[in-house]
Amino acid sequence: MAIVLATVTGELARRKPLHKLTYNVAQCSLSFLAAWGVLRLAGWEASPLLPADLRPADLLLVAAAGLAYHVVNIGLVGTALALIAGSTWWATTADNVWWYTRTTLAVLAIGPLIVVVSMVHAGFLILLVLPLWLIYAVAKLSLDRELRASTDSLTGLANRDRLEHLLEERSAAVARTGRRIALCVVDLDRFKEVNDTLGHATGDALLRAVAARLTAAVREDDAVVRLGGDEFVLLLDVDDRAVAGTVVERIAVHVHRPYDLAGVRLEVAMSVGVAVLGEDGDDLDTLMRRADVAMYDAKASGEIVRVYHRELDHRSILTGELVADLRRGMTARELELHYRPQVSIPDRAVIGVEALVRWQHPTRGLLAPGAFLPVIERTATMRQLTTEVLELALAQCARWRRLGLGVPVSVNVSMHDLADVTFADRVVAGIARHGLAAGDLCIEITEQALVGDTDEIIATLDAFAAAGIRLSLDDFGTGHASLTWLSLLPISEVKVDRGFVADLVEGRPAVGAIVRSVLELARAIGARSVAEGVETETQWAVLESLGCDAAQGWLTARPMPQDEATDWLLERTGSGDHRADADDAETVA
The missing domain is CATH 3.30.70.270 (Reverse transcriptase/Diguanylate cyclase domain)
Known part of the structure; x- marks a missing residue:
């Protein structure tokens, strides 16, 4: 009766729901009733008012009563948990039997000691308060440690x-x-x-x-x-x-x-x-x-x-191997940039270069972007690649500055880069780190990059414009962007796709009309127009007649590694006598 009252008091103090309180009282009562039944079957006449006269020979009987208590107790708990979880009784009981056995033994083991002390004098029971509290504290500490071991410390979730x-x-x-x-x-x-x-x-x-x-x-x-x-x-x-x-x-x-x-x-x-x-x-x-x-x-x-x-397995192997290999390659500094010059159409003066990534693979040789970009452009590695390309481009631009070459560099970025709210700040920090001006870098985006998180992309592009970094809209007319984009975005350069340029002299009036419209649109918004893929003098002449501002393509120069591009730029600008001085300065530094 005392244990039942203690259970009720404890459950009320914890504000347990009535159905849980009732269950716990019934569980406790039935478990002790089973233990009492074993003692009665053995002929014990003990009661709360008439304690039994315990002798060492009775220890086996006491153990049998304790076992009965434990079996009924764990059976009732297993049944309740099985009903709640919708699982089988055996699966739930077997899963918890060791934990309940340990806790039950801890409780039952102190029982005989309490009986022995009370037989001497009930007043001595106060001496058991401290040991019982210590047992409780140690048990609670053990449970807390077990819980922490299986719980994520930051979120409180299971780990x-x-x-x-x-x-x-x-x-x-x-x-x-x-x-x-x-x-x-x-x-x-x-x-x-x-x-x-x-x-x-x-x-x-x-x-x-x-x-x-x-x-x-x-x-x-x-x-x-x-x-x-x-x-x-x-x-x-x-x-x-x-x-x-x-x-x-x-x-x-x-x-x-x-x-x-x-x-x-x-x-x-x-x-x-x-x-x-x-x-x-x-x-x-x-x-x-x-x-x-x-x-x-x-x-x-x-x-x-x-x-x-299952089809994902094969795709994952190919993608995973390539992504892992590219990450290794970036760590091993296997990426390099080739530079494609951009020249003014009226006077053929160099106005900038476009940086194009290449991968010097240890076994497959020099890989063009088409060999790896389509696989990784939608993965998190794409951002790492963009960061690496920007770093290489800015470092080379700084070297050219020391040679007296004021040549801006254009770098292509993806939709995922633009959707990154920190991207603009990191680019601006990179420019400052290399001692460059904002005008030394041009960010190239495609119309495809404008299809996505519109608000984030516009915010990033506005941040670039506010910092003084030019923005170029690449392959205009081939994607899904509407003319509305040109009124929303701070574009300073529009590129005419190479497909239009290739068909420009093929006797197709519609192509000429499209190119003319793009060039007029660029002028209307105050942007420079650049034709891509210019390979013949005839194309150059037609573009000049249409009022195109600049061109890039094999007619001017193919994409060149950094050293070859440097020699080409020095030759075109007449700055060759500065190279030795700059090299000496870098050696001293």
Whole structure:
């Protein structure tokens, strides 16, 4: 009776719901009733008012009563958990038997000592308060440590170590229902830039906010796990694999809403790969590997979610090998730039160069962009590549400045670069680091790059214009941008696509009309017009008659490595006598 009253008091103090309080009282009562039944069957006549006369010979009987208490107690707990989780009684009980056995033994082991002390005098029970409190404190400390070992310290979510246990729990629960468990690997896009620009404190705050939204967006039976960094895992109970993708898209709506952190408004996107237990793998390692493959495919294609299918394996091997090889190549400084001159049509004076990346592969030789850009342009590695190309271009431009060559450099960037809110600041910082002026760099974008996160892209382009960096719209007329873009964007240069230039002298009046319209449009907005792919004097003459400002192509010069481009520029500008002085200055430095 005292134990039941203590249980009621403790549950009320914790404000447990009535149904839980009732269950715990019943569990305690039935467990002790089972122990009392064993003692009665053995002929004991003991009662709370008439304690038994314990002797060493009775220890086996006491142990049998304790075992009865334990079996009934764990059976009741296993039944309750099985009903809640929808799993089998045996799976739930077997999963928790060791933990409950340890805790029960801790409680029962002190019981005989309490009886012995009370038989001497009840007043001596006060001496057991401190030891009992210490036992409780040590047990609680052990539980806290076990919980911390399986909990992510930053977000409070389950961590990687606990993931396998959660998967086993849920797989047992759905085994008899015919439903599916979808393992979803979630990767946050552009999180590294938040850490780099706003600091780790803001990055941690963002991770906590994302974790809270993920937890709020899933159902109570689902699980959210943080793997580490900006990666999470969702375990979703779904009808089938098709439903899994729909559920993830609904979750993404919550995650993609803006975050207001430390006075900064941030937006984050996520890429998710889904693998289904039993269909795509039967163990955690296989599911994680295949969900990763699907996630990287989603990231590469610009989609929010991709559900795994076997065709992705081959695509992933090719993409993964190339991306890994390119990352190695960037570390080994295998990238190099070739430079294509741009000249003024009226006087053929050099007005700039366009930087074109090449990869000096150790086994495949010199690779043009077409051999690797299509594969990586939709992956996170594309941003790393752009950073590397900008660094090489700015460094070369600074060397030319020391030679007395005031030649601006144009660099192509992708849609993903422009959607990065930190991109403009990093480019401006790079210009300053190399001691250059904003006018020494021109950022080239294509119409394809304007299809995406419109607000972010316009903000980035406005930041470039505000810093004095020129913007060039490449291949105009071949993409999906409307003329409205030219009124919205601070464009200072419009390039005529090489396809139009090639057809310009083929007797096709429509092509001439299109080129004329593009040139007139460029003049109307105050932008310079540059024709690409000019290979003949006839093309040059027609472009000059139409009023085109500048040209680039094989007629002027092919793309050249940096040393050859330097000699070509020095020869065209008559600055050759400065090269030795600049080289000597670099050697001394």
